Amino acid sequence: MQFPVSFTDRMQRLLGPQEYPQFLEALQATPPVSVRINKAKAMAVATLQPVPWAETGHYLPERPLFTLDPAIHAGAYYVQEASSMFIEQALKQAVHLEEPLQVLDLCGAPGGKSTHLASLISEDSLLVSNEVIRSRASILAENVAKWGSGNVLVTCNDPRDFGRLKNFFDVMVVDAPCSGEGMFRKDPQAVGEWSEENVKLCAQRQQRILMDVWDSLKPGGLLIYSTCTWNEQENEENIAWLSEQEGAESIKLQLQPEWGVVPTQLSGVEGYRFYPHRVQGEGFFMAVVRKAGIDESFTNHSKSKKKKYKLSEAGKKEKSLVQDWFLQPEKYSFLQYGDVVSALPEHLFEAADEVYQNLYVVYAGTEVAEVKGKKLKPLQGLALSQHINKEAFSTADLDLEQALRYLRKEDISLGTNGNDWVLLQYKGLPLGWAKQIGNRMNNYYPKEWRIRMELPQELLETTIVSE
Numbered sequence: 278m279q280f281p282v283s284f285t286d287r288m289q290r291l292l293g294p295q296e297y298p299q300f301l302e303a304l305q306a307t308p309p310v311s312v313r314i315n316k317a318k319a320m321a322v323a324t325l326q327p328v329p330w331a332e333t334g335h336y337l338p339e340r341p342l343f344t345l346d347p348a349i350h351a352g353a354y355y356v357q358e359a360s361s362m363f364i365e366q367a368l369k370q371a372v373h374l375e376e377p378l379q380v381l382d383l384c385g386a387p388g389g390k391s392t393h394l395a396s397l398i399s400e401d402s403l404l405v406s407n408e409v410i411r412s413r414a415s416i417l418a419e420n421v422a423k424w425g426s427g428n429v430l431v432t433c434n435d436p437r438d439f440g441r442l443k444n445f446f447d448v449m450v451v452d453a454p455c456s457g458e459g460m461f462r463k464d465p466q467a468v469g470e471w472s473e474e475n476v477k478l479c480a481q482r483q484q485r486i487l488m489d490v491w492d493s494l495k496p497g498g499l500l501i502y503s504t505c506t507w508n509e510q511e512n513e514e515n516i517a518w519l520s521e522q523e524g525a526e527s528i529k530l531q532l533q534p535e536w537g538v539v540p541t542q543l544s545g546v547e548g549y550r551f552y553p554h555r556v557q558g559e560g561f562f563m564a565v566v567r568k569a570g571i572d573e574s575f576t577n578h579s580k581s582k583k584k585k586y587k588l589s590e591a592g593k594k595e596k597s598l599v600q601d602w603f604l605q606p607e608k609y610s611f612l613q614y615g616d617v618v619s620a621l622p623e624h625l626f627e628a629a630d631e632v633y634q635n636l637y638v639v640y641a642g643t644e645v646a647e648v649k650g651k652k653l654k655p656l657q658g659l660a661l662s663q664h665i666n667k668e669a670f671s672t673a674d675l676d677l678e679q680a681l682r683y684l685r686k687e688d689i690s691l692g693t694n695g696n697d698w699v700l701l702q703y704k705g706l707p708l709g710w711a712k713q714i715g716n717r718m719n720n721y722y723p724k725e726w727r728i729r730m731e732l733p734q735e736l737l738e739t740t741i742v743s744e
């Protein structure tokens with residue numbers, strides 16, 4: 278692969294003559310494959326090598342055809358590049374994760390960091406996962422629903438809209454759009470698109486994004502900034518600029534030497550760099566800063582009779598019908614928009630309402646059911662929820678071929694009889710709903726989520742997770 282001269286010149290300067298050849302060699306090598314396990318749903322099989330800085334991160338010996346593993350569709354794991362999982366260290370080392378937090382993932386799609394954040398924060402915390410591009414926000418919502426934590430609002434807003442939520446977030450992650458140098462070996466097209474001019478444009482856009490959202494971070498709140506590029510303009514220089522403009526303190530994280538992460542100090546900014554010849558992962562940069570000041574606001578989690586809420590509670594009848602469908606229904610507010618009943622952890626109602634008042638929400642909490650006259654039709658969000666009460670439903674276990682046919686939205690037949698909703702599972706992992714009508718089974722898997730590829734003649738099981 279040929280790289281632009283100004284890129285190679287800079288990398289030689291950054292790495293020095295000894296290291297640079299190793300870096301070049303690593304750029305030509307096959308990228309490692311890694312996944313992050315959803316521990317609320319499954320465990321990694323014991324043979325997988327762990328990612329050293331992320332508890333649920335694991336490397337795979339080779340890249341399987343992920344589409345043909347029903348477990349991925351069940352939200353049991355997420356395919357994520359290992360370096361990106363380093364945000365876990367920022368959260369574990371600089372945040373009191375046991376406290377109820379309001380967290381923003383500003384550039385969220387397709388959902389790697391959002392699903393990771395959802396696993397790291399407590400059940401009492403709210404994650405707002407945002408993506409500015411509408412089509413990408415739908416993919417983000419799909420991945421968030423599959424992960425099934427139920428305390429996430431997916432929004433589709435421009436960063437400047439967050440100015441309306443002043444001092445709202447305790448933590449924000451800005452995984453900024455960048456010039457993508459760190460993705461050169463995974464995505465050779467990125468090499469062709471790279472230019473010095475584009476680096477400059479990206480750095481300017483990142484500054485705009487940071488300025489746009491900064492006011493929505495509480496005083497004392499934490500910003501985790503990351504890119505998948507190595508140049509200083511998009512990384513340390515941007516954070517130095519922000520700290521100077523707005524008053525923020527750079528946070529130093531503890532690193533284990535065997536991780537191979539390279540710490541940098543530039544203009545008073547502590548940065549963490551990931552180079553492919555030093556870590557098993559792609560190029561990545563992260564820095565963490567704390568906003569100056571102390572948060573003196575009081576977050577009121579109880580509902581007020583006088584306030585006009587945008588969220589509306591589901592009717593008594595609907596609530597009574599869906600109560601049993603959750604393991605701990607007393608913990609939820611059941612809400613209704615048109616025909617759709619959804620569930621949100623009750624103590625998040627106030628904060629979620631504020632988000633609804635100010636932003637465009639595309640997915641909230643857990644979509645539970647659609648009201649159909651006097652009856653309710655269970656929805657996909659419920660099937661994939663970490664909090665579903667499976668006892669409330671008939672379930673059926675599918676083999677690999679049946680599961681993949683179901684996920685392709687084909688008609689399947691299990692030789693059963695009845696007239697009821699059935700939760701279909703693969704190795705104990707819920708995949709979605711079917712409705713048994715006599716000896717027929719209607720497939721209710723969401724059309725937009727279906728597997729589009731043809732199934733091969735021979736199907737091989739992928740073993741990444743175990744129950």
Ligand SMILES: C[S@@+](CC[C@H](N)C(=O)[O-])C[C@H]1O[C@@H](n2cnc3c(N)ncnc32)[C@H](O)[C@@H]1O
Pocket residue numbers: 361383384385386387388389390391408409410413436452453454455482486
């Ligand atoms: C590096 S990707 C995010 C990856 C994601 N955090 C993950 O871990 O899966 C950057 C995202 O920023 C979005 N984006 C592009 N322009 C933007 C802008 N001006 N403001 C905010 N986000 C933008 C892109 O659509 C893209 O989804």
